[in-house]
Amino acid sequence: MNLTGKKIKLHDNALRDGMHSVSHQFSIDDMVRMAMALDEAGMPLIEVTHGDGLGGSSVNYGFGRHTNREYLEAVVPKMKNAKISALLLPGLGTVNDLAMAVDCGISTIRIATHCTEADVSEQHIKKAREYGLDTVGFLMMAHMTPPEALLEQARKMVDYGANCIYATDSAGYLLPDDVTARIGLLRSEFSDDIEIGFHGHHNLAMGIANSLAAIEAGASRIDGSVAGFGAGAGNTPLEVMVAVCNRMGIITGVDVDKIMDVAEDIALPLMPTPTRIDRDSLTLGYAGVYSSFLLHAKRAEKNHGVPAREILMELGRMGAVGGQEDMIEDVALEIKKKSA
Amino acid sequence: MAINCAMIGSGNIGTDLMAKLLRSANLNPVWMVGIDEDSDGLLKAREAGLKTTHEGVDGLIPHIEEDNIQIAFDATSAYVHGENNRKLQEKGVLVIDLTPAAIGPFCVPPVNLKEHVGAQEMNVNMVTCGGQATIPMVAAVSRVQAVEYGEIVATVASKSAGPGTRKNIDEFTQTTARAVEEIGGATKGKAIIILNPAEPPLMMRDTVHCLTKTTPDQEAITKSVHDMLAEVNKYVPGYRLKNGPIFDGNRVSIFLEVEGLGDYLPKYAGNLDIMTAAATRTAEMFAEEIENGTLKLKKLA
Numbered sequence: 077m078n079l080t081g082k083k084i085k086l087h088d089n090a091l092r093d094g095m096h097s098v099s100h101q102f103s104i105d106d107m108v109r110m111a112m113a114l115d116e117a118g119m120p121l122i123e124v125t126h127g128d129g130l131g132g133s134s135v136n137y138g139f140g141r142h143t144n145r146e147y148l149e150a151v152v153p154k155m156k157n158a159k160i161s162a163l164l165l166p167g168l169g170t171v172n173d174l175a176m177a178v179d180c181g182i183s184t185i186r187i188a189t190h191c192t193e194a195d196v197s198e199q200h201i202k203k204a205r206e207y208g209l210d211t212v213g214f215l216m217m218a219h220m221t222p223p224e225a226l227l228e229q230a231r232k233m234v235d236y237g238a239n240c241i242y243a244t245d246s247a248g249y250l251l252p253d254d255v256t257a258r259i260g261l262l263r264s265e266f267s268d269d270i271e272i273g274f275h276g277h278h279n280l281a282m283g284i285a286n287s288l289a290a291i292e293a294g295a296s297r298i299d300g301s302v303a304g305f306g307a308g309a310g311n312t313p314l315e316v317m318v319a320v321c322n323r324m325g326i327i328t329g330v331d332v333d334k335i336m337d338v339a340e341d342i343a344l345p346l347m348p349t350p351t352r353i354d355r356d357s358l359t360l361g362y363a364g365v366y367s368s369f370l371l372h373a374k375r376a377e378k379n380h381g382v383p384a385r386e387i388l389m390e391l392g393r394m395g396a397v398g399g400q401e402d403m404i405e406d407v408a409l410e411i412k413k414k415s416a
Numbered sequence: 417m418a419i420n421c422a423m424i425g426s427g428n429i430g431t432d433l434m435a436k437l438l439r440s441a442n443l444n445p446v447w448m449v450g451i452d453e454d455s456d457g458l459l460k461a462r463e464a465g466l467k468t469t470h471e472g473v474d475g476l477i478p479h480i481e482e483d484n485i486q487i488a489f490d491a492t493s494a495y496v497h498g499e500n501n502r503k504l505q506e507k508g509v510l511v512i513d514l515t516p517a518a519i520g521p522f523c524v525p526p527v528n529l530k531e532h533v534g535a536q537e538m539n540v541n542m543v544t545c546g547g548q549a550t551i552p553m554v555a556a557v558s559r560v561q562a563v564e565y566g567e568i569v570a571t572v573a574s575k576s577a578g579p580g581t582r583k584n585i586d587e588f589t590q591t592t593a594r595a596v597e598e599i600g601g602a603t604k605g606k607a608i609i610i611l612n613p614a615e616p617p618l619m620m621r622d623t624v625h626c627l628t629k630t631t632p633d634q635e636a637i638t639k640s641v642h643d644m645l646a647e648v649n650k651y652v653p654g655y656r657l658k659n660g661p662i663f664d665g666n667r668v669s670i671f672l673e674v675e676g677l678g679d680y681l682p683k684y685a686g687n688l689d690i691m692t693a694a695a696t697r698t699a700e701m702f703a704e705e706i707e708n709g710t711l712k713l714k715k716l717a
Contacts, residue, residue, distance in 0.1 A: 134606055134608065135565070135625040135667065136569055167608060167609040167610055167611070190611065193611045193613065198582070200586075395613075395614030395618075397610065397613070397614075399608070402569045402621075402671070403571075403621070406623070409662075
């Protein structure tokens with residue numbers, strides 16, 4: 077694989093996807109500290125919101141320690157070079173939430189839908205373009221639809237006004253060839269002014285390998301998070317990604333020593349439990365289940381005495397999609413009924 | 417004598433509604449209004465012997481007097497409801513709004529249908545399918561004790577969510593959340609909608625989370641939930657309590673499943689049924705009022 081001279085933009089998700097790992101409880105101080113250190117390391121784009129994005133604070137996904145406004149207002153003014161992005165899932169967040177985030181000074185918005193449901197993003201993508209934002213269509217659980225169908229959904233988002241399309245491996249299920257097929261098709265069918273991105277999860281330890289496959293197939297934006305701080309077994313660990321990119325001659329603009337230090341000195345001490353591949357997060361990747369179900373399934377195990385792995389396998393069989401956290405407790409209760 | 421009705425919108429909801437109205441004793445569906453001559457809904461309406469137009473509400477307006485249309489159901493989209501409503505009310509037609517436009521007062525039959533009796537309203541709003549499925553349960557909790565926060569999660573099969581619903585997704589969440597407060601009785605409301613494309617399509621699922629102000633009275637809430645279930649079952653037989661109520665601190669969670677009658681879309685699309693059944697029940701109540709003279713329709717200029 078020769079990727080020498082390729083330029084990519086890394087996008088850190090620790091302050092958004094990592095919120096899942098702390099049940100959305102980052103303090104303002106920790107968020108600001110980590111964002112400033114990432115900025116200092118040369119990270120060009122940093123996502124800051126509740127794990128489920130704007131409007132995400134809820135019983136179903138967990139209440140945030142602070143509001144999205146409070147987090148964004150604290151972080152945005154502290155950035156020297158880095159730009160701040162926010163996530164919005166239609167059906168949960170609304171254009172009013174988008175207006176709030178714009179008011180706080182975000183530069184990028186990522187409008188996320190299930191990989192077959194892009195047409196719920198029309199209101200939000202159009203509004204984001206009116207605001208002049210860098211507007212990303214974020215197609216989640218991209219393993220659940222073939223590349224051709226993913227392209228069809230991406231076209232809708234581009235028609236609404238998105239200038240970048242992501243294949244999002246929310247379950248950490250994709251293998252490098254699957255990534256190549258999806259990113260390659262998107263890249264070949266859109267003109268150069270549409271960027272293509274990849275968001276990985278490390279549930280099968282494929283974060284780095286999949287990201288390299290994506291770059292080779294034409295992706296120019298790569299998500300990850302420092303120390304892999306994210307849902308499930310985490311995202312593509314960005315300090316590792318930067319080191320690999322340096323070895324391969326891929327240009328990221330991020331300082332490898334500094335980002336290693338952010339991982340070790342700031343991110344790791346904030347993790348309540350280490351972000352790693354345990355039997356439950358491995359099950360996510362194995363069964364193709366939304367990564368942020370992990371802690372909810374562990375909680376259901378504790379409350380109802382049904383193994384998290386069994387709950388996650390059943391959710392995979394049901395074809396549960398992102399956002400269906402309410403089904404975790406329901407599935408646990410159903411399994412309990414059957415075994416009674 | 418049945419009251420003559422028109423349906424505006426020949427999509428999933430309008431077509432399902434037609435099947436319900438054809439069975440009603442005191443409502444008589446006469447017109448189906450669409451915008452696409454070849455739409456399945458208009459085809460089905462012609463087959464059922466209804467008059468149809470594909471010129472939108474303007475195609476209906478000239479026929480209102482001659483066909484004595486007194487009630488119209490709007491199942492188009494929140495964006496066009498305001499204009500449809502204005503044109504219909506000029507002709508003195510009572511409008512049942514099945515879009516999330518919510519310019520009229522909310523109606524969730526098992527909770528507040530009786531409040532609309534004698535109120536002389538010319539437009540009532542049916543909230544959303546998710547609202548019809550969940551607000552009765554928020555009310556079932558809040559009539560026992562104060563609910564500080566009510567949150568509903570509605571999951572529907574992708575195939576049962578037409579283009580109107582998709583374009584109106586913000587209106588769905590906002591209107592439902594407002595009705596969780598105003599009709600459900602929660603101090604603060606939140607609504608979440610999820611589309612799931614699984615094949616075969618999944619049954620509509622709804623989850624209701626309530627945070628009570630004080631420790632929940634488990635026995636009283638459980639009884640109230642079962643009583644409400646029986647009320648909803650009177651017009652939606654496939655409305656089922658799957659699990660719960662579960663109590664965890666001040667959280668009360670109720671897991672519901674809604675199976676439809678399979679009138680238009682198959683039985684998985686309980687979201688269509690609960691909406692159209694609620695609208696039919698509401699219109700039947702108004703039809704009785706029109707017949708017995710307690711509701712006099714007036715033209716609004």
